[in-house]
Amino acid sequence: MSENGQNAVLTVNNIEVIYDHVILVLKGVSLEVPKEGIVAILGANGAGKTTTLKAISNLLRAERGEVTKGSIEFKGQRVDRLNPNDLVRRGCIQVMEGRHCFEHLTVEENLLTGAFTRTDGRGAIAADLELVYTYFPRLKERRSSLAGYISGGEQQMTAVGRALMSRPDMILLDEPSMGLAPQLVEEIFENVKRLNEDEKVSFLLAEQNTNIALKFAHYGYILENGRVVMDGVASTLRENEDVKEFYLGVAGDNRKSFKNVKHYKRRKRWLS
Amino acid sequence: MGGLLYNVFIDPFMQMGSAPDLLLQVLWEGFVSGTLYALIALGFVLIFKASGVFNFAQGIMVVFGALSLVGLIALGVPAILAIVMCIGIMAALAYSVEKLVLRPLVNQEPIILFMATIGLNFFLIGLGELVFGGEPKVMPTEQLGLPTGSWDFDVLGGLVIIQQLDVAAAAVACTLVAGLAIFFNKTRIGRALRAVADDHQAALSVGISLNQIWRIVWFSAGIVALATGIMWGARSDVSFALSIVALKALPVLILGGFTSIPGAIVGGLIIGFGEKIAEFYWGPLVGGSIESWFPYFLALIFLLFRPQGLFGEKIIDRV
Numbered sequence: 001m002s003e004n005g006q007n008a009v010l011t012v013n014n015i016e017v018i019y020d021h022v023i024l025v026l027k028g029v030s031l032e033v034p035k036e037g038i039v040a041i042l043g044a045n046g047a048g049k050t051t052t053l054k055a056i057s058n059l060l061r062a063e064r065g066e067v068t069k070g071s072i073e074f075k076g077q078r079v080d081r082l083n084p085n086d087l088v089r090r091g092c093i094q095v096m097e098g099r100h101c102f103e104h105l106t107v108e109e110n111l112l113t114g115a116f117t118r119t120d121g122r123g124a125i126a127a128d129l130e131l132v133y134t135y136f137p138r139l140k141e142r143r144s145s146l147a148g149y150i151s152g153g154e155q156q157m158t159a160v161g162r163a164l165m166s167r168p169d170m171i172l173l174d175e176p177s178m179g180l181a182p183q184l185v186e187e188i189f190e191n192v193k194r195l196n197e198d199e200k201v202s203f204l205l206a207e208q209n210t211n212i213a214l215k216f217a218h219y220g221y222i223l224e225n226g227r228v229v230m231d232g233v234a235s236t237l238r239e240n241e242d243v244k245e246f247y248l249g250v251a252g253d254n255r256k257s258f259k260n261v262k263h264y265k266r267r268k269r270w271l272s
Numbered sequence: 273m274g275g276l277l278y279n280v281f282i283d284p285f286m287q288m289g290s291a292p293d294l295l296l297q298v299l300w301e302g303f304v305s306g307t308l309y310a311l312i313a314l315g316f317v318l319i320f321k322a323s324g325v326f327n328f329a330q331g332i333m334v335v336f337g338a339l340s341l342v343g344l345i346a347l348g349v350p351a352i353l354a355i356v357m358c359i360g361i362m363a364a365l366a367y368s369v370e371k372l373v374l375r376p377l378v379n380q381e382p383i384i385l386f387m388a389t390i391g392l393n394f395f396l397i398g399l400g401e402l403v404f405g406g407e408p409k410v411m412p413t414e415q416l417g418l419p420t421g422s423w424d425f426d427v428l429g430g431l432v433i434i435q436q437l438d439v440a441a442a443a444v445a446c447t448l449v450a451g452l453a454i455f456f457n458k459t460r461i462g463r464a465l466r467a468v469a470d471d472h473q474a475a476l477s478v479g480i481s482l483n484q485i486w487r488i489v490w491f492s493a494g495i496v497a498l499a500t501g502i503m504w505g506a507r508s509d510v511s512f513a514l515s516i517v518a519l520k521a522l523p524v525l526i527l528g529g530f531t532s533i534p535g536a537i538v539g540g541l542i543i544g545f546g547e548k549i550a551e552f553y554w555g556p557l558v559g560g561s562i563e564s565w566f567p568y569f570l571a572l573i574f575l576l577f578r579p580q581g582l583f584g585e586k587i588i589d590r591v
């Protein structure tokens with residue numbers, strides 16, 4: 001643990017995750033999110049980003065995954081044996097990869113499901129609904145549409161808004177950029193930044209879009225094959241030659257470029 | 273040949289036209305059965321929506337609820353208290369099913385959960401026979417304050433007889449159906465329930481407890497079963513044969529869709545009306561009692577043309 005460990009809202013200590021009792025996916029991952037920080041987990045397909053987030057939010061068990069070693073602390077308390085709803089009550093909520101809106105519920109109903117664990121009354125919930133609408137005015141226009149019929153960007157906003165409705169201290173945000181046009185991705189990340197600054201929400205986000213993630217995050221961890229292979233302050237990572245070559249590619253939003261075989265082989269060597 | 277066509281396609285309608293009072297009587301009977309079918313089907317829909325489990329034991333829950341009530345009243349427990357205790361029994365049943373059946377089997381294939389409800393079905397039959405005995409019993413309508421008289425109306429040039437008990441049954445069924453629909457669409461728990469039905473992973477992620485939702489739907493289905501058992505039991509008698517009636521919910525579900533509340537209501541009414549009309553006007557052609565198979569026949573025809581049911585939820589297909 002680093003010297004500012006006391007200042008961390010989330011600490012992941014050397015966790016190992018096994019799926020179906022046999023598939024070892026995380027092989028000792030440690031990371032830290034400081035209070036009011038934005039931290040990014042970067043890495044290619046199958047690196048273990050989603051698994052890390054689900055290990056924290058305790059959604060892993062529903063997929064027959066298990067944290068077999070290490071520990072996870074949220075606001076100074078062990079949370080790795082809790083149910084997902086306990087963690088939401090304590091202020092940590094996940095926005096899943098692929099948005100996962102409730103398709104047959106309206107946008108507003110979707111947002112309200114985020115307040116399920118709250119006990120502070122209708123008034124407070126209604127006030128937060130308005131707050132979400134000020135961050136995402138488009139959702140207000142579409143409040144009575146079924147979430148299954150709105151655009152991908154609006155679904156992503158609904159998913160983030162729904163998480164906000166739980167009044168979280170921390171949001172685990174999995175691939176917010178997935179399948180969205182660049183200007184929409186920018187808009188989502190701008191909102192992440194505003195929520196972080198104005199509402200004091202900490203973010204741990206998983207991204208394949210290294211370029212945008214390092215633009216908005218304060219700190220980054222690079223995950224390869226279930227291990228952290230590099231971490232550092234975002235601006236430093238952005239300047240790092242290896243990161244530039246393997247993750248930022250030619251152009252940030254042209255992600256396919258670093259997936260060609262030659263690069264992949266060289267990256268392997270860099271890792272070992 | 274001409275005679276047959278006449279008997280099938282013309283004569284029944286002539287009868288309807290020439291004796292509208294009889295038609296009214298038949299429609300009323302159909303309506304009463306229909307509301308009760310709708311109620312039973314709702315019990316299935318609730319559980320299926322929230323947990324993807326087809327609850328084979330729903331029919332036996334109807335019997336079990338009714339038997340418990342009769343048994344308690346026979347022991348001298350006052351009716352009101354007996355009803356409260358039966359609600360308690362249904363709550364205990366919901367809690368045990370969630371704890372002992374659903375929770376250990378979470379993440380299993382739907383077929384395994386279905387088998388588990390078959391097991392539950394026979395467990396409840398055994399338990400019911402052990403505690404209450406196997407012979408049919410009479411629902412003590414008087415203690416329960418259920419009316420037993422009838423009203424005769426002179427309408428449309430004839431006499432329509434309406435059993436007061438049927439009015440009560442239809443009223444109870446309609447109230448419960450409306451209550452459940454409001455609960456489902458307007459309350460926080462109802463919203464959570466629909467969320468679970470849509471995407472249980474996402475529901476978990478926002479902090480909805482699946483176990484809590486399961487307990488709630490099984491309890492609601494238990495209340496529905498209890499009400500159906502009381503009303504149906506009062507109209508006939510209380511025996512294990514009642515669970516056959518509950519199986520009528522199957523064609524209702526095929527008609528209405530397994531996940532649709534309006535579907536269960538409309539489907540129940542269609543089956544109720546359909547079977548009574550078929551029985552009365554076409555039954556004599558084939559020697560009667562087509563009531564027992566006609567709903568399945570109707571459902572089968574329907575299945576061929578609209579497998580997702582009348583109101584089966586639209587599959588939203590976009591990424």
Ligand SMILES: Nc1ncnc2c1ncn2[C@@H]1O[C@H](COP(=O)(O)OP(=O)(O)OP(=O)(O)O)[C@@H](O)[C@H]1O
Pocket residue numbers: 019020023025043044045046047048049050051052063064065097208
């Ligand atoms: N439920 C599961 N059962 C078994 N293995 C799994 C399961 N979920 C993920 N895995 C495996 O774990 C590894 C890491 O997957 P994970 O989803 O965490 O990667 P990721 O970094 O989020 O990738 P992506 O960028 O594609 O979302 C992959 O090899 C994957 O096949």
Ligand SMILES: [Mg+2]
Pocket residue numbers: 049050051097174175206
């Ligand atoms: Mg992922």
